[in-house]
Amino acid sequence: MTQHILYARVSTADQTISHQKAQAEAAGFTIDRVVEDHGVSGVNTAFAHRPGGARLLDILRPGDVLVVRWVDRLGRNYQDVTDTIRELMRRGVVVKTVINRMVFDGATADPIQQAVRDALIGFMAATAQAQAEATKEAQRAGIEHAKAKAEGKYLGRKPSFTRAQLDQVRDMLAQGAGHSAIAKETGLTRAVVWRIEGDPTKAEAALAAWEKAPAG
Template structure:
């Protein structure tokens, strides 16, 4: 039985090492890291990614699949639901670092199955909605940055791209500002500013070349 971390990064500002460190700091003893680089979770299905295909080949009954959150598997609602249910049918346990969720096929009780499947569907839908919201924030951020005097970039943001994305991911997962601040190593006020105006937060990163 193996513990496999699946990590995915879609931009140069994100790192596999960050996701692995988060998982280990959360207490997971990782045997193998499977990682896809520069891969969109919205437009590319898990099976279509090079390491995603490898993940399907590797996972066996009794294995544990660890992901930072379900959006690392993908941001396409149907694809994420299909992947998790396929892995559970194989006897694989899926665990998330954020919110410490656990999904498996152990229960035979139909009500518990319904609750589990509804939660999976909710998380997958949230991942897709967050991806679409992030793209919209990026478009708005670019427009906001272009509308400003290019010689004036404003104050340098106190967060980087990884922290910004982590804040958005945890907000999508329903986490509170204090928990997000602790996980991202940002102040609570910074988290609340990003939450209230993600397009302006995106614009600040773009203005400073992030």
């Protein structure tokens, strides 16, 4: 019997497993079980070396469907993500993403379809790593801002959004949602949504600065 298993990975306290499951169900997926990884880096820890990842490799069977919010939940390292998806397909597992509704199926026999599928795997994995690197750079800038505050320098206005709201805006923008819908769902104003979309790196840096800044 085919299982639909959601793999949910969270690396920060503001991210939640329940949110990823709710997103999948809202997108029409019926989830039979959830396998989780908490506080595990998708950059530094390979999929097979995470508790949840290792468990999945043990329980997934040919014909099963692995659902993830996006490929960045599998990891944020190009080589690891591509190796993981190809290994899952080799085992007869179909990988589906909630965002952008991507489907990676090893049963594809047509060479043109295989080429398109493999190109998409590479592109998505590269995008996940690039986003991780951009976020890391923005966080580094935020730490520098926090240091500046500690030294009595002006840090700038505190962001009007939380980490969870920023992640949700990014997710909904990736799914093509409109600004009004995003504002209603997140509780933010349309102007804030526009600013995040216009310069996501700046939004990340500003939030990181205040997260790292000392209280007082």
